[in-house]
Amino acid sequence: MTRFFCRTLSMVAWSLCSLTAVAADPVDQSETRIKPPYANAPELTAKENVPKGEVHTFKMDSNDSKSYPGLNGHYVRDVWVYIPKQYVPGTP
Numbered sequence: 238m239t240r241f242f243c244r245t246l247s248m249v250a251w252s253l254c255s256l257t258a259v260a261a262d263p264v265d266q267s268e269t270r271i272k273p274p275y276a277n278a279p280e281l282t283a284k285e286n287v288p289k290g291e292v293h294t295f296k297m298d299s300n301d302s303k304s305y306p307g308l309n310g311h312y313v314r315d316v317w318v319y320i321p322k323q324y325v326p327g328t329p
Contacts (some may be wrong), residue, residue, distance in 0.1 A: 288322030 283289075299305065299312045 266282070290319055290321040293318045293320060 294315065294317050296313050297316050299314075
């Protein structure tokens with residue numbers, strides 16, 4: 238019991254020290270704002286010569302799920318499946 242109490246007390250003390258350090262060093266809000274010109278990340282830009290697959294959407298009922306059979310009751314969820322252009326039907 239004493240070990241648990243000491244460990245808990247040290248975690249609370251560490252948390253209080255952390256909060257004090259953050260409060261003592263305010264962040265300059267002008268340095269954290271995103272300003273124009275805005276640009277998309279390179280990985281979000283479509284590239285030529287890269288095959289483009291298809292996205293298939295469907296709704297899944299929790300009664301059909303083997304992994305999540307409605308732990309908190311019945312539900313229906315949207316599912317999106319991306320099929321690469323290179324995929325050969327019937328292969329794993």
